[in-house]
Amino acid sequence: MTPTDITHGPLEDAKAQLAEAVEHLGCNPGVHRMLSTSRREMAVSIPLRRDDGTTAVYEGFRVQHNFSRGPAKGGLRFSTAVDLDEVRALAMWMTWKCALVDLPYGGAKGGVAIEPRDHSRSELERVTRRYTSEILPIIGPEIDIPAPDIGTDERTMAWIMDTYSASVGHTVPGVVTGKPISLGGSLGRATATSRGVAHIALMAMALRGIDPEGATAAIQGFGKVGRGAARFLADAGVRVQAVSDVDGAVWAEEGLDIQRLGAHSDQTGSVGGFEGGEQIDPTTLVTLDVDLVVPAAVEGVITEANADKVRARIIVEGANGPTTAGADAILADTDVLVVPDILSNAGGVIVSYFEWAQANQAYQWTERQVKDRLEERLTRAWHAVVEYSGVHRMSYRQAATALAVGRVIEAHELRGLYP
Numbered sequence: 001m002t003p004t005d006i007t008h009g010p011l012e013d014a015k016a017q018l019a020e021a022v023e024h025l026g027c028n029p030g031v032h033r034m035l036s037t038s039r040r041e042m043a044v045s046i047p048l049r050r051d052d053g054t055t056a057v058y059e060g061f062r063v064q065h066n067f068s069r070g071p072a073k074g075g076l077r078f079s080t081a082v083d084l085d086e087v088r089a090l091a092m093w094m095t096w097k098c099a100l101v102d103l104p105y106g107g108a109k110g111g112v113a114i115e116p117r118d119h120s121r122s123e124l125e126r127v128t129r130r131y132t133s134e135i136l137p138i139i140g141p142e143i144d145i146p147a148p149d150i151g152t153d154e155r156t157m158a159w160i161m162d163t164y165s166a167s168v169g170h171t172v173p174g175v176v177t178g179k180p181i182s183l184g185g186s187l188g189r190a191t192a193t194s195r196g197v198a199h200i201a202l203m204a205m206a207l208r209g210i211d212p213e214g215a216t217a218a219i220q221g222f223g224k225v226g227r228g229a230a231r232f233l234a235d236a237g238v239r240v241q242a243v244s245d246v247d248g249a250v251w252a253e254e255g256l257d258i259q260r261l262g263a264h265s266d267q268t269g270s271v272g273g274f275e276g277g278e279q280i281d282p283t284t285l286v287t288l289d290v291d292l293v294v295p296a297a298v299e300g301v302i303t304e305a306n307a308d309k310v311r312a313r314i315i316v317e318g319a320n321g322p323t324t325a326g327a328d329a330i331l332a333d334t335d336v337l338v339v340p341d342i343l344s345n346a347g348g349v350i351v352s353y354f355e356w357a358q359a360n361q362a363y364q365w366t367e368r369q370v371k372d373r374l375e376e377r378l379t380r381a382w383h384a385v386v387e388y389s390g391v392h393r394m395s396y397r398q399a400a401t402a403l404a405v406g407r408v409i410e411a412h413e414l415r416g417l418y419p
């Protein structure tokens with residue numbers, strides 16, 4: 001990491017991207033100031049009675065960045081790296097993501113600074129319920145709808161729904177998305193983000209004239225996003241040569257057997273030690289000599305320190321904010337095509353929207369309907385970004401952000417400023 005990367009965290013990057021979009025769009029400074037700040041932020045302290053009888057206390061946040069286009073929407077993260085500025089950045093990116101794929105939502109994000117792997121299931125349930133009860137006044141199906149993110153899953157969403165429902169006195173399935181199917185979750189939600197990442201990656205390959213059959217890929221992160229992306233890309237004929245997680249990384253020239261790798265990871269808790277590949281240094285993953293790199297773990301992994309070593313022809317961002325602004329500037333002078341997070345990982349929030357619509361209608365769609373509508377929306381957004389980038393001679397990230405910010409400003413201006 002260079003000193004610049006240390007001082008420029010995700011919030012500075014998100015604000016710099018917004019400033020570029022605002023300058024391009026020529027909007028007034030008051031609106032720019034409004035979009036640079038969150039509409040509402042809540043910081044809570046969460047006391048947890050641990051299984052051994054001691055009490056721990058964790059910091060938690062919920063940030064709602066914007067409501068101009070509708071209720072706020074965004075994931076809930078359990079990670080020791082969570083802090084208020086990170087959550088602010090992630091909430092801002094959610095606003096742009098929802099606008100880019102034309103969902104009737106603003107952006108939000110939540111986080112609890114906890115390491116889920118160091119806690120039992122019942123401890124995680126108590127933390128989730130206490131966090132939910134603290135933020136209860138500012139969430140709801142018409143206010144702010146959480147979903148899974150790093151370190152949380154459908155079980156977490158079930159606890160949030162139950163805590164919220166117990167408090168209001170009736171079941172409210174629309175308060176969260178990413179729920180288990182048996183509680184009103186949508187068919188296709190669990191794989192929606194990774195399906196979308198693979199769909200976008202295949203469109204990017206087609207644009208660059210790369211045949212997926214035999215193309216090579218490296219995927220960072222083997223969680224809800226990375227694992228599915230690896231599977232869908234392998235299904236399309238791509239040789240997924242390398243996969244990493246927080247504990248290790250594996251590589252195989254002929255491509256990894258993703259199903260076997262998944263079974264190994266389920267058994268051992270990591271991709272490290274998988275016998276169907278060589279163990280490699282996880283920090284080299286994003287600079288491997290492959291056609292496609294999919295960072296699908298955390299933010300800030302392609303930085304000013306390693307951007308000039310990227311050898312892939314395409315980067316499709318599965319994670320939020322994996323490429324720093326400094327790295328973006330370096331990559332802009334190369335041939336590497338960077339497909340930004342707000343486009344490439346939007347599959348999750350698109351199907352979250354479908355889940356919310358199904359909850360509001362109390363009517364379940366078929367898996368086919370979900371998949372077709374997901375791909376249709378993502379494809380539309382992809383073409384809009386490619387075209388805008390061509391017309392205005394800007395990167396895909398600049399184009400996607402400008403398109404999204406323009407839509408949010410339009411909604412804001414149509415509603416007017418109250419009072």
Ligand code: NAD
Nearest residue numbers: 149150151193221222223224225245246297319320345348
């Ligand atoms: P997850 O907790 O299911 O998985 C995270 C994975 O990343 C794990 O395999 C973990 O070991 C790995 N990891 C963590 N730190 C790492 C590091 N430093 N190097 C390599 N691997 C590391 O989380 P997820 O839901 O898959 O989310 C991953 C990213 O995708 C996050 O940036 C998240 O915001 C973004 N995202 C998730 C969704 C979703 O629907 N889950 C939607 C859009 C974006």
